[in-house]
Amino acid sequence: MIIGVPKEIKSDEYRVAMLPVGVEELTRRGHKVVIEAGAGMGSGLLDEDYLAAGAELLSSPAEVFAQADMIVKVKEPQKAEWELMRPGQVVFTYFHFAADQELTEAVLASGATAVAYETLADSEGRLPLLTPMSEVAGRMSVQEGAKYLERPQMGRGILLGGVPGVAPAHITVLGGGIVGANAARIAAGFQANVAILDINLDRLRYLDDVMPANVDCLYSDRHTIRKQLQRADLVIGAVLIPGAKAPRLVEEEDLKLMQPGSVIIDVAIDQGGCIATSRPTSHAEPTYMVHDVLHYCVTNMPGAVGRTSTFALCNATLRWVLEIADRGIEEAASKFRPVASAINMHGGKVTNLAVAETFHLEY
Ligand code: NAD
Structure with a gap:
């Protein structure tokens, strides 16, 4: 599978969705990783580190989206990214659909498979891809409080x-x-x-x-x-x-x-x-x-400590990136309930009940 990592473009966002070690793991398993030049800069991760781990550097988000079977991101796709997604492409990121009708309609119209970090639930109902950001925000709240x-x-x-x-x-x-x-x-x-x-x-x-x-x-x-x-x-x-x-x-x-x-x-x-x-x-x-x-x-408190947040997030997401890359989204979803729980849209349909109910969309 070709996995694409674009640079985050939301304002004040310094995280990146993959560490060099993630690139290394994916390439070792026979996948290819394409990453936008400078994607890791906000977190102090250099292009050379990604190259050394086996990634191919691309100069624009359009090239990354065009080549990738799966896009791995941090923040919900921004307007400029909506037209770059295509039917059948897996997009694995935070979406928070219920908060944004325009985003929901745009991603639905793109036909991409939206796999949302925030709804990936483990067998106890916990949300392991939200936890690291809560840990960061909790610890950071005292640091900010001390400062102010x-x-x-x-x-x-x-x-x-x-x-x-x-x-x-x-x-x-x-x-x-x-x-x-x-x-x-x-x-x-x-x-x-x-x-x-x-x-x-x-x-x-x-x-x-x-x-x-x-x-x-x-x-x-x-x-x-x-x-x-x-x-x-x-x-x-x-x-x-x-x-x-x-x-x-x-x-x-x-x-x-x-x-x-x-x-x-x-x-x-x-x-x-x-x-x-x-x-x-x-x-x-x-x-x-x-x-x-x-x-x-x-x-978005974790954005300010982008380097810590990037490592914390990638530590939690990599396992699932690997499963989806190795098996494809359909097999990964049928084998692992957490993957199934993360799929919010597939084949042009909403597959998450809460999102469908929020905007009265077909489920
Ligand atoms: P959590 O579910 O782990 O904890 C919430 C706790 O609140 C629970 O223990 C619950 O029992 C308790 N609670 C509910 N009603 C209460 C009440 N009336 N009085 C006292 N306690 C009550 O959630 P979390 O992961 O700790 O997240 C907490 C909040 O922080 C969420 O809104 C989350 O979205 C937010 N968050 C914000 C940022 C940011 O950047 N601002 C980052 C991460 C998380």
Whole structure:
């Protein structure tokens, strides 16, 4: 099979969908990899590394799409890429169709087989190609929070870990899933005081078992949230109700409970956010102030740490790229349920119920 890797063209996107080691594995199995020149640059991966691993470099996305039986990407195809896809071509990437009707119609019209990272589910119903990005965003949320608590960034001027004789920061993490647990662990490592809140008692029991002593695991209700806001220097929003808009846990008037200069990092912003005053921001202008509380609501946080994110993503996707390349999409889907669960469109038809229902399309 010929596997094509174009350079990502969405703004602020520095990831690439394949590492040189992926090229090496594919070529060793008899496949051919064509990659657009400069595709890895945003992640510090050089064309020479891909060449040495056995890839062929092409100078334009049009050539990559024209040659490839399977395109492997990171972000959903952008408008300029829509006309490059063709019937029967496998496109393996994040699509997030339900959020974009125009994209859904364009990919459907192209006749390509859309294999979506975000719906690839394992036997336990987990989404292993979303997990690495939640891990990145969770860990990064503390790093960003630490930065914006600094006075020159309009924060309170607080060091997360304090120093001997001065109390550390208090960090409240709303939601104890992948993002929340990663945030809490990193915050604890900074020696901050941490509270992590969830409504799932089993999850709280688990977190209570594995978290260090400076992390309190609390049940998430309105009373506890409001008490936490009074103490918190940094609030991290990390809740998710799968397939739904994020629940709103903090109202605008609640912000008045917080100290001026405290910081909110609403990681859940890609699902609408869990703070009433959250609105999507970008890496170019990540923050804004409401009632003296600094808000950071970047929708694609992992993009800023492209190199780490590229490695984390490719570690998770390569196994499936290899299966699809070796067997073809139909055999891979009949042998592996995760592959079948990832196919959102095939043969000009929508094959994912949620996408079909969202836009009233034939299923
Ligand atoms: P997850 O499913 O692993 O965890 C979500 C947790 O929220 C669950 O434990 C759930 O019990 C809990 N929860 C639900 N309702 C709650 C409530 N009322 N109070 C407290 N907890 C509640 O999800 P995740 O992978 O950790 O992702 C969290 C969010 O972060 C998602 O919206 C995801 O899309 C988003 N995300 C954003 C970025 C970004 O760049 N902004 C990157 C990755 C993930």
